[in-house]
Amino acid sequence: MKEFVIFWIMALGIIFLVIGVTGVFSSHTKNPTASVSEVERTDAHAHERRGENVSEEKAGLDQRPLQDEHAYYKFHVSCQVPGLSELYEQVFGLTPHGQFVEFGAFDGELYSNTSGLADIGWRGLYIEPNPEFAEKCAQRHAKNQVVVVPYAVGSDERTITLNLGGAYSTVSEETKKIYNNEKLFQVQVGEKTIQVQQRKLHDILLENHVQPGFEVMVVDIEGFEWEALRNFDISYWKPRVVIIEIEDQHEAFQTRNSAITEEEFQRVQQRFQNLRTYFKDAQYDILYQDYINTMYVLPK
Numbered sequence: 599m600k601e602f603v604i605f606w607i608m609a610l611g612i613i614f615l616v617i618g619v620t621g622v623f624s625s626h627t628k629n630p631t632a633s634v635s636e637v638e639r640t641d642a643h644a645h646e647r648r649g650e651n652v653s654e655e656k657a658g659l660d661q662r663p664l665q666d667e668h669a670y671y672k673f674h675v676s677c678q679v680p681g682l683s684e685l686y687e688q689v690f691g692l693t694p695h696g697q698f699v700e701f702g703a704f705d706g707e708l709y710s711n712t713s714g715l716a717d718i719g720w721r722g723l724y725i726e727p728n729p730e731f732a733e734k735c736a737q738r739h740a741k742n743q744v745v746v747v748p749y750a751v752g753s754d755e756r757t758i759t760l761n762l763g764g765a766y767s768t769v770s771e772e773t774k775k776i777y778n779n780e781k782l783f784q785v786q787v788g789e790k791t792i793q794v795q796q797r798k799l800h801d802i803l804l805e806n807h808v809q810p811g812f813e814v815m816v817v818d819i820e821g822f823e824w825e826a827l828r829n830f831d832i833s834y835w836k837p838r839v840v841i842i843e844i845e846d847q848h849e850a851f852q853t854r855n856s857a858i859t860e861e862e863f864q865r866v867q868q869r870f871q872n873l874r875t876y877f878k879d880a881q882y883d884i885l886y887q888d889y890i891n892t893m894y895v896l897p898k
Contacts, residue, residue: 694719701725702818706735763787773821779857
């Protein structure tokens with residue numbers, strides 16, 4: 599009888615043990631694609647902006663999500679140029695010395711192609727027309743050797759209207775219409791506007807003691823790139839690397855939507871073509887290109 603009781607006690611113990619183990623495993627495998635989805639969403643955000651829903655409390659630069667934590671030049675995961683550190687290494691090697699200019703700087707962190715340069719000692723000039731984000735940029739780089747100025751960049755000097763939309767803020771009316779009527783972007787631009795001062799890039803560089811032949815220039819001003827560069831003498835300033843948004847390969851810019859006229863659509867396309875011709879005529883080569891960004895390098 600004792601043997602019978604002991605047998606059933608042991609049997610019940612094994613059953614409960616199996617149930618417990620199964621429960622443990624099932625709790626960890628109930629949604630096996632959850633972590634994969636998170637990675638996919640992060641990767642998608644690094645290549646395609648999804649509006650102004652991105653926010654994060656910065657507990658310190660060492661805790662921010664990085665594109666590649668082992669890279670020499672470290673950039674936030676939202677950086678849209680994959681492997682940017684390696685591309686910089688191809689041109690500059692590993693160096694804490696250099697100078698960059700980025701206009702359309704936003705907050706100096708999200709989508710930035712230069713924050714990882716500033717963090718290791720490069721000198722920089724950030725140009726951001728929205729005072730709110732210019733202040734955030736200054737706070738982000740308070741310990742770095744950078745200057746932040748609150749201007750829009752254009753072909754002349756005047757006061758212009760900036761259509762607010764977070765990272766999609768633009769002075770281009772055509773670009774605003776495209777953003778607002780493409781579900782891809784999930785953003786509304788221009789519900790609020792502010793007046794900002796527009797300056798010529800040449801004058802801003804002179805005032806801030808930027809030297810011709812500086813290493814990196816980043817242009818990210820949402821459809822107004824050609825207006826900013828068409829009177830800019832790049833053959834004089836000779837930035838070694840230029841990263842610029844030329845989005846004629848982006849699906850949102852390949853076909854006209856109902857929000858803009860055919861004439862407006864052709865103007866947008868012509869600006870993209872002008873930019874490509876501009877850099878080709880200045881003898882720049884393409885080092886990297888995708889449907890948002892093109893990275894040009896000036897051969898030595």
